[in-house]
Amino acid sequence: MPAGLAAPAGGRPVAPAVLRRLMPPLLAALMLSAGPAAAAYEVEVDAPKPIKEILQDHLDLSRYRTRDDISPDQFNYMVETVGEQVRQFTSTEGYFDPQTTTKVDGSGDERTVHITVELGARTVIRAVDVGVTGPAASQSPERIAEIRAKWGLPVAAPFRQADWDKAKEDALVALQSNTYYGARLTGSQARIEPDEHAADLSARFASGPAYSMGPLMISGLRRYPEQIIRNVNPLYEGEPYRVERLLEFQRAIQNQPYFSNVQIDLGEQETTEDGKIADTNPDRVAAPKVDMSADKVTVPVYVRVREYPVNRLSSGVGYTTDTGAQVEGRYSYYNLFNRAWVFDSQARIEQKRQYVFGEIAMPPDSRTYRNSAYASYERTIDLESTDLTSLRTGLKRSRSRENYDTTISLDYYYDNLQPFGEANQLSRALVPAFAWTRRDVDNLVFPRRGNVISTQVGVAAKHIMSDETFFRLYGRIRQYVPVGKRDLVLARLELGADITNGDVTKIPASLRFRAGGTDSIRGYGYQSIGTRNGASVLPAKYLATGSLEYQYWFLHDWGAAIFWDVGTATDNLTGVKLYNGVGIGARWRSPVGPVKLDVGYGIQQKQFRPHIALGVAF
Template sequence: MLASEALAARAAYKVEIEAPKVLKDILEEHLDLARYATRTDISEDQFAYMVETVGEQVRQFASTEGWFDPETKATVTGEGDSRVVHISVDPGARTLIRRVDLEVTGPAATQNPQQVNEMRAKWGLPVGDPFRQADWDKAKEDALVALQSHTYYGAKQTASRARVEPDEHAADLSARFESGPAYVLGALEVEGTRRYPEQIVRNVNPLREGEPYRVERLLELQRAIQNQPYFSNVQVDLAEPTPAESADAAAKDETVVAPVKVRVREYPTHRVSSGVGFTTDTGAQVEGRYSYYNLFNRAWVLDTQARIEQKRQYGFIEAAMPPDSHTYRNSIYTSYERTIDVESTDLTSWRAGLKRSRSREKYDPTVSLDFYYDTLVPFGQPEQISKALVPAFAWTRRDVDNPVFPRRGNVISTQIGVAAKNILSDATFLRMYGRIRQYVPVGNRDLFIARLELGANMTSADPALIPASLRFRAGGTDSIRGYSYQSIGTPNGASVLPARFLGTGSLEYQYWFKPEWGVAAFWDMGTATNDLHGVKLYHGVGVGARWRSPVGPVQLDIAYGIQQNQFRPHISLGVAF
């Protein structure tokens, strides 16, 4: 038994391949000699056969990359498990695309020549490019999708040919497409609603009957429905006519009115979620959320949340109506938040209000009426109680390529609110706040991020009369790194109190050496103050690690606060259940 295993072990060998990198990578992964190099059950006859036929395999793989006449030389040196197979490949001249002939027949050729020209302009395998089988397949698929995704839903490929002339190192490509009739959107057909009214889907529908079919518009409807809390799965498609009806419409140059079919799967009426996390700002946290989606048996949503952190506790209750015919949701809510020993201050904030908001593809406008009642307790000083009734408008714009791990685009949020003294308010003030985060891709993986945040409370009254939760402090993980959480504001004895004005900014470069792992270098700066004259700016610089984890982004930074001559870690992570 031991002797046979020792003999089998001598069948192992090493493989060295000399070829252009793109071909070498393919051969190292797919060539039989390379795939079986570590096997200990390969007989001498099997080994000899693989060496003898390696040229045929190389030719097969090389042809997919445009090399149709490679010369392959294989030699074996050494004996037993010390054998090395040297494979040298001279691929010769690469076959290039010499001619491309794309033809579109059917109504698109006369109704929409611009779309046909755009399809030709975006053809993925143009003249002069190397011929690759994978690129050829993808170019045909992309061209068909370009037709199908706008107006011509029933387009199909009718023929294709790649004529390769190895002696001339040239390839002539041709593809034929039939557009079929133009499609316009018909009425909405909804399936799958049982607990919740079908009208919810119709109210958030952005489509218009009679508009030309575009796949982006169907996806917009799908996202609008998925943004509602009632449905776990949404499928949106067109109801296709029969082949005979489609052919008849194409022959008569008529449009097809196709109903939009929506299939939904509903969430149960009760939903519970929870999570844990940690940030260096407020410490370890645990949170829970309970939602009931059919309050009063009218699809009102009761949403309750609670979060307990080492330095902060938060609770929230909201009752929200389903979206109306203009996609607005009306809600009433109340919240409680308490921060403990943040820069030697304790803050308890109660809030109650009414809100009318709408969530669209990119924009979220909100009109609200909020009542704030805050109790601020600086260390060793009497408590400061302040209240305000604030009608406000908020607007958020999200234009990013990925909502969880964005690489391109920006997110902008703005708020403006006003309060009048003696109308449930201790002072008259105008509050403004804005924040923008810009994402700029660098190369295939790297990322540049810029952030700007501005806030102001315009008033002639004592700032202490404005509720503390409406004033500003800076410092911490998502503010100015290198300084402790909310440590920049108005000094008052041993405490740091919130201020009237806020301004922070950040520049960060992220280098991603793997799709999930990266490192970052950053510079943060800004301040929070009651007086803009002679303002002191705080700067922080540092480096960090980034991880795109399955549950969301994880950030670990070490930053140096220049004004305070100190290093501080900043960590942010969370896990949802």
């Protein structure tokens, strides 16, 4: 036994586990009180991965190897006890009987400690016993069977401490996330048989009562009425508790422009002496007393919000090869007329486009619809030898839900299209329209699976504040298909049509179609595909574009892409000319969103063209 350490009274040696707990303070004390210090030393570990990495990072010999104040006694003690430390670390990976050999070469500041570890046979799971008591045993046997089927450490799997902890945690979360909010782990044991290299696992869970959701209890509001939150609430009283439904409610509130933070839970519960569940949520809201039975309970849903300041200003910069560098600013006021109406304004200046937008929107009604009035001004400059000034104003009624957006609108367009060397084309239209979007993706910012579908339908009648009668259709779908663990295939289809028997130039140019550019057909200029008119390319009646792209992600945030784009914009469906573009690109999942850098080759135009899209908000 090294100097400075003594056996407890009675002569019994300190147990290894106790010694391990005592080592850090004792070793620190020795470092302060020991005699002459020796120089640093080197450590070489010979062991299979990932054990080698664990030992290199966590063995005391490794951790203190750069210290130059280690005394000979301290150094010798770490060498003598390294086998016990190795056993403790390897046991977390299922190796309970490693053979450790330690050799010290050299002396003084030339010492090297060689540690060789032979792991032996790994312990594997021999038996698993997962039990659930409480109401779930009779109410939800299928869920208990599912938890057992999805148990994360099954028979024949290698034992790892991290996997053992995660298996218990996952099983508990599975219970707590659906109906049995108060479930808890009541006992667990991993019985290891080193001689047989086997582990027998048992875990016991108490489900607690089945929870259903009661009335809303809202706190944190200062300026806005509770009705805003109640109107977007998808829950109903008596509904069985599911964490997914609470998260859906939370997202519905966060989608409103008023709140910077939202927390939703059922509050903390505890059991009273008579075995019933008592409501112990802090008195931050006035919660009604609820008489709860042992098998089923109905509890309030607590909603705590933090409001944004009434004024909000944001800005950003960006660049795209389509319209050049851009700078934008946005100002919002969230309590117009002290009625929680929202005034929202936005201005964006790009090299080839300027855009100004203003809107006044009411809070969501009892069906979660928001009514608003808006106006916008947009001007594009020298796009394929055309200038376009577009004024737009209207009324709309829109609803945004978990995966769906729906908008009914009445829009008035007034456009002035100026082809180079030609007379201006003035056009106007009053368009009742319907728009629908569905998002079914695994991640809204960086999707790998699912699709996004957008559709629009509108109509205009000549002489009713419109210069021509037409029926407008537009649709777009993006499909994401994962390949392996990181890669994906992205497919896109876009279709549009202005159906009319009249003069197409009487339809506002902003309601017609052009193709080409970063998000259309790469390898061609932005909106360079349409109806040729002298030096200008005018928007057309019909649009069709498609794309296939394979993304190879060699790192989590960095990838490469190859793509093929095809499509056209035309006034005549007879003898349609299709434009093809192929190319390669780079992808970066940046902290502010996806960044794309592509080089496309336009096959019909026989030219290369870069396509870059990035932006930063601040």
